[in-house]
Amino acid sequence: MSLSETQPDAAGARRIARPVPLRESVYSAILDMIVSRNLQPGQHLVESELALMLGVSRQPVREALQWLKNDGWVDLRPGLGAYVHTPTVEEADQLLAVRRLLETESARLAAQHATEEGVEHLRELCRQGFAALEAEDVATMVALNAELHATVMRLSRNDVLVELASQVDRRVRWYYTPVARHRGAQSWTEHSALIDAIAAGDGDRAGEVMHAHTEHTRLSYLEQQNLEKSGADAGSPARPITGRRP
Known part of the structure; x- marks a missing residue:
C-alpha cells in the first residue's frame, strides 16, 4: 500500500507550493500597465526597456509579450516589434x-x-x-x-x-x-x-x-x-x- 493511500491528508499537506514562473509575473506587470493606461494603445513595447524597468532579462519579457498577443492585449508586427493593442x-x-x-x-x-x-x-x-x-x-x-x-x-x-x-x-x-x-x-x-x-x-x-x-x-x-x-x-x-x- 502506498503512502498516499495510507495517509492521503498528510501527503497533501506536505506538497510544496511552487513559485509563480517569472514570465507570469512579467505578464501580470505589463498587463497592469496596459489596463491602467500607463502603456497607451498603439505604444511601441521595446523588450530591452521593459526588461530594465521590471528588473528581469529579455527572455521572460519576450514570452510575456507572446502571451499578451495571444490574449489580445498586444499586437506583434513582423519586422517592427510589439505594440499595445488599439481596440477597435x-x-x-x-x-x-x-x-x-x-x-x-x-x-x-x-x-x-x-x-x-x-x-x-x-x-x-x-x-x-x-x-x-x-x-x-x-x-x-x-x-x-x-x-x-x-x-x-x-x-x-x-x-x-x-x-x-x-x-x-x-x-x-x-x-x-x-x-x-x-x-x-x-x-x-x-x-x-x-x-x-x-x-x-x-x-x-x-x-x-x-x-x-x-x-x-x-x-x-x-x-x-x-x-x-x-x-x-x-x-x-x-x-x-x-x-x-x-
Whole structure:
C-alpha cells in the first residue's frame, strides 16, 4: 500500500507550493500597465526597456509579450516589434454591450440576496468614490468603480455570473479609464441610486438603474473615441489618455 493511500491528508499537506514562473509575473506587470493606461494603445513595447524597468532579462519579457498577443492585449508586427493593442470601436462596443447584460442581471439578483453588511460595503465604496472624485484622483475612482461592480456581482450569489464578469473585468477597466473623469459625478450618483434600489430589495429598479448606468459608460467611451478620431483626422496632435491628472 502506498503512502498516499495510507495517509492521503498528510501527503497533501506536505506538497510544496511552487513559485509563480517569472514570465507570469512579467505578464501580470505589463498587463497592469496596459489596463491602467500607463502603456497607451498603439505604444511601441521595446523588450530591452521593459526588461530594465521590471528588473528581469529579455527572455521572460519576450514570452510575456507572446502571451499578451495571444490574449489580445498586444499586437506583434513582423519586422517592427510589439505594440499595445488599439481596440477597435466595434470590439469595445461588443464587450461593453455584453457587460451591460451581465451587470443588469447581477443588480436584479443582488437586490434579492444582499445583506445589510453587503449594502453597507457598497455605501462605503460609494462614499470613497465621491471623495476620490472631489480629489480628482482618477486612478482611485477607476479602482473603486471596479470594486463596487464586483461587489454587486458577488451579492447576486450567482457563481456563473461572477465567473463571466471576471473574464471581462480587465477590459472594462481598460475602456473605463479614459472616460472616468468625464463620467465623474454622474457615475457616482448613478451608483448611489443603484445601492438604494438594492437596499430596498427592488430587483426591477436595480436592474433598470444598472442597465442605464452601464449604457451611459458605453456611450461615453464611443463618444470619446469619435472625438479622438476627429482630432486625428484633422491633423491635431494626439492627446495622451491616462488615468493621471494632467
